Amino acid sequence: MSADTARRFEGHTAIVTGASRGIGLGIAERLVADGARVVITARKKEALDAAVTHLIELAGGERVAIAVAGKADDTDHQAETVRTAIETFGSIDLLVNNTGINPVYGPLVDLDLDAARKVVEVNCVAAVSWVQQVHRAWMAEHGGAIVNVSSLSSVRTAPNIGFYGASKAMLNSLTELLAVELGPKVRVNGVAPAVVKTRFAAALYEGHEEQAAQAYPLKRLGDPDDVAGVVAFLLSPDAAWLTGQTVLIDGGVSLTAGD
Known part of the structure; x- marks a missing residue:
């Protein structure tokens, strides 16, 4: 990390949802390293508390992180x-x-429709609701920056997780719409990672990681830090003229022919 970016979020506060582990925690770590204070959310309080302890340790004991446990699609939790x-x-x-x-998991013809509705509720509707909450409370007056975490499956067909990809495609569209509606005070962008080594994606690579990585021109799967660095850039003044974009973070796999 260069000296120019080391404290670029000094005095800024971030809310990061789903941040007790994996990509979310990686993003929170990067924002703290860049000087931000963070409020992290997830369902399980014990995991959140451990993450907060970890983030405070990273900051040398400074109270830069707090947690609020709850379900992402619960508007009372958001408030x-x-x-x-x-x-x-x-x-x-x-x-x-x-x-x-x-x-x-499986083909769309066998899709559990109740589960599908929950996917849309959490992955799409809740994202809009979070934006509504922070916009009304702060960003409408003071401005800000937002990043939505999508998926490579939103732009490239992914057998057996197709509905997840469809929900993320909707999120990409929402990112564009919000960017138009909330400018010029608020910038809204997205990231779309391929397979990142987290518990969430474990079924896609565990037991055959080296083989899975061969499909990627960079010959490795992603780490949370790979996503966190791009998210930090999109939130920062370095991306001041960038809005409505969803950036692929995929080790080049989208350039290949696929399965």
Whole structure:
């Protein structure tokens, strides 16, 4: 990390959803390293508390992180998180919509429709609701930057997780619409990772990681840090003239012929 970016989020507060582990925690780590204070959310309080302890340790003991446990699609939880962020840190300058679920696997003709509705509720509707909450509470007046975490499957067919990909394609569209509606004060962008080595994606690579990596021109799968660096860029002043874009972070695999 260069000296120019080391504290670029000094005095800024970020909400990162789904951040007790994996990509979300990686993003929170990067934002703290760049000087931000973070409010992290997830369902399990114990995991969140451990993540907060870890983030504070990274900051040398400075109280730069707090957690609010709850379900991402619960508007009361969202409101509590927003209120807590402002009461504790005084602002909400950055939002990362990282929460996503994929409880269904298999062809669309066998899709559990109730599960599909829940996927859309969490991956799409909740993302819009989080934006509404932070916009009304802070960003409408003070401005800010938002990043939505999508997936490579939103732009490239992914057998057996197709509905998850479809929900992320909707999120990409929402990113574009929000960018138009919220400019010029608020920028909205997205990232679309391929397979990143997390518990969420474990079924896609565990036991055959080296083989899976051969499909990628860079010959490796992603790490949370790979995503976190791009998210930090999109939230930063370095991306001041960038909005409505969803950036592929995929080790080049989208350039290949696929299966």
